[in-house]
Amino acid sequence: MNRKAVIWGSVGLGLLLAAIVASLSLGSSQLPVSESWRILAHQVPWLGNYIAAEGSEAAEQIVLQVRLPRVLLALLVGACLSLAGAGFQGVLRNPLADPYTLGVASGAAVGASLMILFGLHAFLFGQWSIPLVAFATGLASLAIVIRLANVNGRFHLETLILSGVVVSSFLGAIVSFMVAMSDKVINEIVFWLMGSLAYRGWPFVGALAPYLAFGAIVLIACGRTLNIFALGERQAAHLGIRVQRTRLLVLVISTLMTAASVSIVGTIGFVGLVVPHLVRLAVGPDYRLLLPLAALYGGIYVLAADTIARTALGSAEIPLGVVTACLGAPFFVYLLRKNKKTAGG
């Protein structure tokens, strides 16, 4: 088990490094790779003294104000969504659960677009207000989905996803209605629904980081409990786990991370679904290992997808949600089929 952790951990770190290097080197402006890296190296304390900053001001802006914050934001978003997905899957014991299939992301989207529609970007809580409202509406829609899926105190795999889809479609209709009602902010809402890391910059990196740090600590601390959950709730209760309380905690934290990421970069699908599964295939179902690795690989996944999104078509950007869906949807189909086979015997 430990050997696996070491292998996949180092593979992950290697991939992470490669993805960061590639992403910082690539961009529509055709900046020479060496120049990008000289600019970066110059920023490193001590090392910077030995490297002349000969890059132009424009190149420096591109590397330090556009690419670097975007790379970090991609990593944070990927880690948030992936951890949230792992949390939902663990606590609901449902391999198809993720922020999107459960309607949490759509719920958060409704809250955030309401705030944008009415121009309440900084109402009451400043930069925290959109994430907080998104969190509240995300939590509410999760509660509705769980309530709908609860048949005599048990969730069936399909019922939960079905309820998620129903609630998501309804919430999607609400967002469509808001788009139809607004005229000037249409663009903002639509672009944001497709998900994008463009036009964010450092302030948003700083805004998302605390949510990830807090969420990651709480979830990873729950790793052992989630392992016991995998045995079944009754067994977990027998082993002295306060089932309801833990479940609530994990659901709330996962929703919080989803809402924070949705309210900053929009809805980006399939990350929370695909990544924890890939990690599970690699290292097995131990949540103490799975959670940190899911955060790592989630970051890599979104960073790679965003690099494709912003470089594949030159200066035109592909919405990030489109790229993650293109990579993730086939995997979702694979999971569904695999599940059917095991269920069907």
Place this chain on the structure above:
Amino acid sequence: MKRWISLVWLLLLFVVAACGGNGITAEGGSANGTPGATENLPENKKEGKATEDGSSSNLQTPGIKETSYPLKVTDATGFEMTFHRAPERIVSVSPSETEILFALGLGDRIYGVSDFDNYPPEAADKPKMGNVIAPNEEALIAARPDLVIGGISIENDVADRLRSLGIQLYKTEAATVDEVLGNILQIGLITDRQSEAEALVASMRADIRQVTDVVSALREADKRKVYLEFSPGWTVGKGEYLDELITLAGGINIAGNEAGWIQISEEKVILDDPDVILYADIHDDDSGQPLASLIRSRPGWSQIAAIRNNRMVAIDDDLLSRPGPRLTQGLLDIAAAIYPERIQR
């Protein structure tokens, strides 16, 4: 997702249709104190006057105006900026502004345009900077512009972000014909092309007069009812230059009682029974049909006078959608379409 994509295309179209101009009224135009007036315009005028009264040794030809820098201007976002010299590296991420720049003879100072810019043909060869809503940050910085002109689709948060990257963004927003003319003069002022701008505006005013002279002879009873469809299912009401063009051309816009861009009600168009239908020469994104056949095939529309009498006229989409130098060509086309017996093209 597909619906979102087609919606986004519709919006892009709509936005391209709406992009352009700013809230600046022409020097001699019927000013109504829109935001974005030039602060040192009087100063400039004074200087022009001083030249006339002043020493005969001044080599300036009378009538050629020079902009005196530093020049302080306020754009449509209310942002005040100072130009210390005439901009030399200009990026325009709005098709109509690109047309204005070329019309003022600034083609060789343009270092980037939006992905939609195609007129004049030289514009298509300029480096592409992405879409008109959120142009590619990296490409913008790499072009090292000293002026970026954005159209109506640049939202405030995008403007703020661009400015935080050190980009001198001038946002325009012209809704009425006067504002379009004022915008041309303003761009002429900023770029030290005042004489060219005034000549252009004069020729546009001559086009307008040519039309109004002819249609002023019309009796109220002879005026024709006009329905304009610039994008599948969309028409335009009062407050927008397209409604103004119809009115200037002596037509009665059947949607003229409503304001802004309007999604049509098929029933209302049948009820209003327009004499002439003007439509953009485009294809519908969903069905791939030309807009003309889409309009003809709508149930119940075959009884509309315009369709019965075959009075449907296609108008160049770019002329309809761009509040730039070709605006009055659009006016002439519209007038010729409504009253072919009075105005020929």
